[in-house]
Amino acid sequence: MGVAPSVQIVIVGLEGTGKTTLMYRLKFGQYTNSIPTVGFNREKVELTEGRNKGVTFTMWDLGGKDNMRPLWKSYLRSAAGIIFVVDSNNRDDMEEARMELLKLVKMQNPNNIPTLVMANKQDLPNAMSPDEVAKSMGVNELCATQLCQVLPSCAITGEGLTEAMDAIFEMMRKWKKTKRKFR
Numbered sequence: 001m002g003v004a005p006s007v008q009i010v011i012v013g014l015e016g017t018g019k020t021t022l023m024y025r026l027k028f029g030q031y032t033n034s035i036p037t038v039g040f041n042r043e044k045v046e047l048t049e050g051r052n053k054g055v056t057f058t059m060w061d062l063g064g065k066d067n068m069r070p071l072w073k074s075y076l077r078s079a080a081g082i083i084f085v086v087d088s089n090n091r092d093d094m095e096e097a098r099m100e101l102l103k104l105v106k107m108q109n110p111n112n113i114p115t116l117v118m119a120n121k122q123d124l125p126n127a128m129s130p131d132e133v134a135k136s137m138g139v140n141e142l143c144a145t146q147l148c149q150v151l152p153s154c155a156i157t158g159e160g161l162t163e164a165m166d167a168i169f170e171m172m173r174k175w176k177k178t179k180r181k182f183r
């Protein structure tokens with residue numbers, strides 16, 4: 001009897017949006033100063049709060065530099081969920097983020113796995129609200145054909161992360177019901 005394969009979740013998004021901060025906040029329950037990601041980070045994370053407390057999964061924090069983005073696709077094949085992190089304070093990059101999200105979810109997602117868009121950096125005074133992020137990212141159109149939603153977070157304090165993980169697990173459960181095989 002082998003060890004059951006752990007559920008895999010990929011974290012993607014443009015550079016500097018808070019992907020690495022979010023993953024280590026979830027893993028260690030505290031802020032960890034991160035350096036820009038070269039390549040990727042992989043961690044086993046056990047949830048310590050929320051409805052899915054005790055669940056362990058593997059998180060892939062994939063570099064957001066544009067030369068890394070073509071690699072996102074290959075990780076999606078064995079993943080069960082996508083966390084797409086957005087810097088809600090960076091209006092200038094919203095259009096680029098929108099295009100990357102669309103490309104990823106529509107064209108590079110062979111198993112149609114669910115997507116959670118994290119409207120991160122909500123602590124900053126000029127941050128766009130989750131509704132504004134959803135609008136400028138075209139999430140409503142995406143959600144017409146995929147399991148997806150937008151939730152607010154602050155990866156530094158960890159605010160919103162428990163709700164976010166519960167939401168992605170819920171979507172993954174729904175997705176699993178529509179598939180015979182859960183990877």
Ligand code: G3D
Binds near residue numbers: 014017018034035155
């Ligand atoms: P990335 O992995 O997506 O590239 P990082 O992004 O996790 O390296 O974070 C990039 C910067 O954003 C870091 O700041 C980090 O502290 C900051 N950050 C991440 N999440 C939040 C958040 O929710 N709120 C605020 N205010 N900042 C956040 P530095 O200064 O180290 O570059």
Ligand code: MG
Binds near residue numbers: 019021034
């Ligand atoms: Mg990083």
